[in-house]
Amino acid sequence: MKQKVYEKQKGVCVKCRKRFAIEEMEADHIKPWHEGGHTTEDNCQLLCKDDNRRKSGR
Ligand SMILES: [Zn+2]
Helix, strand or coil: CHHHHHHCCCCCCCCCEECCCCHHEEEEEEECCCCCCCCCCHHHEEEEHHHHHHCCCC
């Protein structure tokens, strides 16, 4: 699934809009689990590790 989202985004981080290798990116739920979000392609985006850390850091 990660691979699919990666291809959809063409390897571009949705936050900083730079290109990364797939192993440098992490999946993120657009709509969080506790709000009823599902782990589907449509509800997933890939962030680079830096942005993902920044997002979940607070
Ligand atoms: Zn980024």
